[in-house]
Amino acid sequence: MIHRSISEYFSPYTLQKVEVDGKEGYVLIDREGYYKGPDEGIDIALKLLLAYGDAGIQKALDDENKSIHLENMxxxxxxxxxxxxxxxxxxxxxxxxxxxxxxxxxxxxxxxxxxxxxxxxxxxxxxxxxxxxxxxxxxxxxxxxxxxxxxxxxxxxxxxxxxxxxxxxx
Structure with missing residues (x-):
């Protein structure tokens, strides 16, 4: 189940596309425009892997998107x-x-x-x-x-x- 709160609903980070050894990658930028270091980036990447690696994530995301769609309608x-x-x-x-x-x-x-x-x-x-x-x-x-x-x-x-x-x- 996905639980939203006001503080978590809007990400404190944006992604900036970068090229690393000829390949596409991303780094994090905070709300003030500062680039975040590797430790924070890896921490967030691990949390993303945890969430997206869960077997029930697709159903949870679909349910949440339906709820948001109903709200938007x-x-x-x-x-x-x-x-x-x-x-x-x-x-x-x-x-x-x-x-x-x-x-x-x-x-x-x-x-x-x-x-x-x-x-x-x-x-x-x-x-x-x-x-x-x-x-x-x-x-x-x-x-x-x-x-x-x-x-x-x-x-x-x-x-x-x-x-x-x-x-x-x-």
């Missing part, structure tokens, strides 16, 4: 659930405007026809960046329940395509 299923991304709801409630032209749509989940003649409000998916490629009328719903179902379908397909468990956030 704005998900925190344990704290905010499935219907919040980047701290905002993924769907909103809209109201038909009495003073604009009458329009209608069919609910993207249940197929019910929705217009101001039927009900004064509707719901629509607002946050699908990176989850769904296009914005269509099927992003609109007759109810909050249907909006959640539409989002669930988008999210579960995205989770499946990215090899995550579709049980996340349930």
């Amino acid at each position: 704005g998900f925190d299923f344990q704290k905010t659930g499935r219907y919040v991304r980047h701290g905002k709801p993924v769907y909103k409630r809209g109201e038909f405007d009495l003073f604009k032209r009458v329009w209608s749509f069919h609910c993207g989940f249940c197929g019910k026809k929705v217009s101001i003649d039927v009900q004064p409000e509707y719901w629509y998916i607002v946050d699908q960046h990176g989850i769904r490629k296009s914005n269509t009328l099927s992003d609109r719903a007759c109810s909050e329940i249907c909006a959640k179902h539409i989002w669930d379908e988008y999210l579960e397909l995205w989770l499946k395509n990215n090899r995550y468990s579709t049980e996340l956030g349930k």
Whole structure:
């Protein structure tokens, strides 16, 4: 298991490419720009060998990268659930405007026809960046329940395509 802390998350070193006897090598440079000596370099190299030599390292790295990817995509299923991304709801409630032209749509989940003649409000998916490629009328719903179902379908397909468990956030 990989454990991150703020102090360890950002390396105190950068690598500088060097040529040694015609071969590519690297030396360490600290945050102030000073080159680190062989003792520190060898110590870090041994720690790298220890970590990368572990049989379970690839799975641990893959799991950690998936966790970071979910964070970068704005998900925190344990704290905010499935219907919040980047701290905002993924769907909103809209109201038909009495003073604009009458329009209608069919609910993207249940197929019910929705217009101001039927009900004064509707719901629509607002946050699908990176989850769904296009914005269509099927992003609109007759109810909050249907909006959640539409989002669930988008999210579960995205989770499946990215090899995550579709049980996340349930």
